[in-house]
Amino acid sequence: MSVPPDEMPEAAQRRLQQGSFSSGLSVADFGACLDMGLEPVGLVQGFCAMHWGAYSMGVLGRGVPPFAAAQGGYVQNYQCPHNMMTAEHRSWGQNYQQGWIEDAWRTGFNNAYSRRRQEAQSLGADGVVGVVDAQNPLSDTGVVEFHLRGTAVTLRDASASSTPPNAAPSSPWSTFLAGQRLAKVFEAGYAPVTIVTSVASVRMWSYCITEFLLDGNNVPWANTTGSSEIHQVVDAQNQVRDLVRSRVRSSLHGDALLGAHLEVSAREVAKGDFEFQSRLSGNRVRRFKEFEPLGVPRATVRLS
């Protein structure tokens, strides 16, 4: 693979030319797809192995303007109120956006996405349902593998009322949904356009008060007695959520996001040095008809 992301490996071409379909759908989802007029044509996938490291300037970098400032990303400084200048006392702290991590993640995801789309296009698919995406470390090589797969489908009869319309005719649409969940989205008047996923990363270098509070120390002269909010952590958590939400919002182009899932993780890189990462994914959908209320559900009680 000479890395253009749209170039499909020879092994994939060989498999996809075989004729019979394969599907990663469960039987229930498979049945629901047939019922909606979606014919599975093949399991499609895309990969990208990325060299991965959480690079920063480390201890030596403290006091140096971070890369994010040069890139116009989020930066917030925290100044020690105690006027103490000792080696142990963290006289200033900083939160900053790690744009290079976000760029690397985007490269890995987009390459895998493009390859998966290329496989779907080679099958003449109208869409891809039941997309699963994963990022896993590859053994102990310092490599992270981006993996996307799903089941490519064609519309059996695009004019049938039970068949979702193609909201993205230029390339196969895609969705994390499959089976009855997809059927219900369609019944609600929405057609899938594409999966949407983004990440944001914020690094936090603690200043003295954050460090005291995170350590559980109540130091009277630091105004940290009793319960108190840890502002620097709150700021980092809020920013990492806001950044990923605004990025996803800008990719919707007026469409709606359904089934959104937001994850935020925190990792302590070194003492007082934290990395917050958020990931937001969901299904970009477009309204194609007015909402028709579902029938009244039957109330049930399990006897077992």
Next chain:
Amino acid sequence: MTNSTNDLPQATEHRLEELEHGLFTSDLSVNEFLLIKEVGFHPVGLVMGSSIYHTGLQTRKWSQSQELTKLTEAMYNARELAMTRMEEEAAELGADGVVGVRLDVNYYEWGKDAAEFIAVGTAVKAEDGVSRLNQLGKPFTSDLSGQDFWTLRQTGYLPQGLVMGTCVYHIAHRGLGQTLGTTGQNVELPNFTQALYEARELAMTRMQDEANRLGATGIVGVRLEEKSHQWGSHTIEFLALGTAVTKTSEQVTLPKPTTIISLDN
């Protein structure tokens, strides 16, 4: 037992004789049992096949990503032997197929580099007397649960066989030069991407080849499993597994689902 797989152990024959007299065993849940009866099949017995296989060694180049063909063959043959023995048990019972097949690999302390491959499932027979054997004249196999089997029948499809493809792949270690070359950068490593692509696609292609040999029109419920077994983290088995199906009826009789709201806590 020889590799010809045609001779079942004496204990098995005795157990199967008992089953032929009407008593059946099955690991189906009550719901699964009822659903299988609903689509016109009857369980005739729990069947299994086993193979203890010495997986051996294969030299691998430290800095080269490559398929380890000897290990691939070993993993493939061992599973095939277990599956074939299970199919033979089902055939002895006059079954049309086996549902709920589980394929497991177990390692024991007493056998270095030896692994036991086991296939277990419930043999079923069509109640209308019409043969549902697959294109090869053998009982069909599938890893579908009773619920999935019922649902699949409503879509007009019939299982033909549990199909699988495997590829044992060695992922290269990174040399000092390569490591230094990417220090400080998060970049794609095309060789790794290519290697993983190749390994998974080979496994899936082999699975599809099996389906084609059964004359199947498709494979449902495909799973991609990755395990290092006992080979270390750089050697991975990629296993693709699914149930090959053929369309037997154009009619989809899957009822429209009823929306429910649970009042349980």
